[in-house]
Amino acid sequence: MVDPQRQLAEIRELTVRCTDGAATPEQVRRLSQLLEDPHLAGDAAAVLDLEGALSDAMQYRKAIARSVFSLPWLEQYGWRLTAIAACLLISHIAVFAIGQKTSQDDSASGAAAGAQVVVRPANLQLVSTTACLWDPGEFGEPILGQSLDDGQVLSLLEGIAELEIRQKSGGKSAVRIEGPANVTVRGGGRLGLEFGSITADVFSAGEPFEFDVPNGRVIVGDSARIGVIAAGERDEVHVFEGRAKIRAKQIVLEPSIQTIESGQGARLLPGSLGELNYRPIDASRAAFATAISMGLDRLELDDQYRHAVLESRPSLYWSFSEESQDADNGVGDIGLQPREVGLVGSANYGDNSAVAFGSRSFPCAVLSDGLWPDEPLDDYSIEFWVKPNHYHCGAVLSLFGERTRNGQYGHGVLVEIGGPYNFGTLTPVGRLRYLHRNPVSTEPRVGNSCFADTPYRLRRWHHVVARKQAEEMSLFVNGALQATAQDPKPLPSNLHLLIGQLYPPEDLDSELSTLHRPFVGQVDEVALYDRALKDEEIVNHFELGRSLPTD
């Protein structure tokens, strides 16, 4: 007599082995035999359904779990499967002479129909970051140089992080995550982009390289450069070089696999009735910070520019170029001297050099070796060039007072950029802000601010002038007036000039030395004036600096 409980146990185990791909042919035949009993078939079906639900939960998990098993498919999977019916495109129907054929031509490496070729990487590790802000989640912050594990979630709130993937085929690929983004290391060496943007340089020695996105899977060919965006309901793939394929989930009446050639892109998004639509687009490097080289936009200033600045009679002028230190040509730095704290980088543009911040996760800044101004100023101007690396909340330049009891520093002036992760500042994402305060203070609501109308461009130089004339504050970007505000009080006296983060780094050997709203990018040609620059001076300085446009 057959024990029903033993049979149930047996069919469950065989079912799990089958879904794992671990059942032998004999075990599959035994399963087939058991399934012919309707009662056992019901149990096997329930196990399969259960396995499917748990696998879906893994695919769509989020870094921040609300419980031991937050089942994000309740939110994300649920809406996806009801809303994204993956049906007919309203505008056209494809008839499928090639549709069936395309679905069998799966992967850049010519894998067999229906087979899933996955390269198991030998090693996947975090190799470099800018100053980043991570959500530690369950796994803690990732550590540079440490291998990443299957199932590990990288939740990058702000900054750029680069992964290196060494494949057993001998290939080595680089993936750059642009925060905010969530990336999961999937089993089998695949990365899952749940939201955010990544770019990748794929050199996989002939093996396919794959990303999961919410609406499908991206299969990247060898020697390819791509960008991928997952933004809520919309996924995009941009192929800058090489070729990729996108395999959409549950797309109906169209080939589920689409090939994307160099210079092209694809967008997956739901239509008005919830069906999943595939749209071809042009590949756009501008959509990705890391697709634009920081060296592309060059600030090649010459003595004509420096003479123009000096003719405007700055109280302080830092050009950060060795050539400009030659007193014989009359264009040397003046006023207080700069002092580097930490490892401040340098970027060279011919005879001109700029300072670079935030390329590492350690504090660095440039400080004045003295105080400015000697007396409070009703009129003043602050001028500099800035090139942000990516969208983030970063303090570019400030004038700060003495240290407060709680270890902070009150500001009299602050110029910062806004990013997606707000530290409680008022600065909108993608905007420049000029703040004026008297008395110096750490309180966010004290003082008055100007916010630039137009967003700053990534990896492009911007000429910035923050000017105060009597009660009127003005913010100029690239020679154009962006915003004004009113403040009746003068600039306080005896302030330190700081470039690179919100507070000066203290005691770099101490564990307490931290990054305070660091700016990531480059700064050049800092000038302070004890008067209000005229509009025509501002325009003239900008035009001299951009005399060789790179756009």
Next chain:
Amino acid sequence: MPNPQLKRGGLYEVRVAGRDDRQVDFVRLMAAETRRLYAYIRLLVMNDETDTEDVFQSTSMALWKKFEDYDSSRDFGAWARRMAFYEVLRQREKRRRIRLLSDEALAALADAAEPLSQHIEHRRDALSACLDRLSNEDRGTIHARYFEGVSTREIAERAGRSVDAIYRDLARIHGLLLRCIERNVT
């Protein structure tokens, strides 16, 4: 009826200018049934992701081709699942996990899958609660396999046990979860 433009060379496209009521009806019906249909197909191909996508797409194509013959008084979902079953049978040789299953076994699985796919939302809701009731050890096994994506072999290595023992454990844990789900759903 808009004039179609046929483009030869392997891909035939019928481009329809403007909205077609028949298309809209089909899309609406599919939108309502996709989740259940997808879950049904996935069960029949034993959760192989690639096979599920392929069969889903071919089923959708077949449904569209035969949509003119669809009797609107019938349950669209039941009709769609029936078509999906025929697609699975037709493609069985290409589907590695099920090619050794007999016709009777597949038919029994399809019959069992029908009520499951219709109550998918309730079962998902119940699953959330049932997971929290597992012991820490069992929850750890489920977490490793389904949330971390750890292979069964690695789970076995971590636990210092055999792979066979882990499969038996998974079967036992599935039994616990299924009993819990059944209690919560009925």
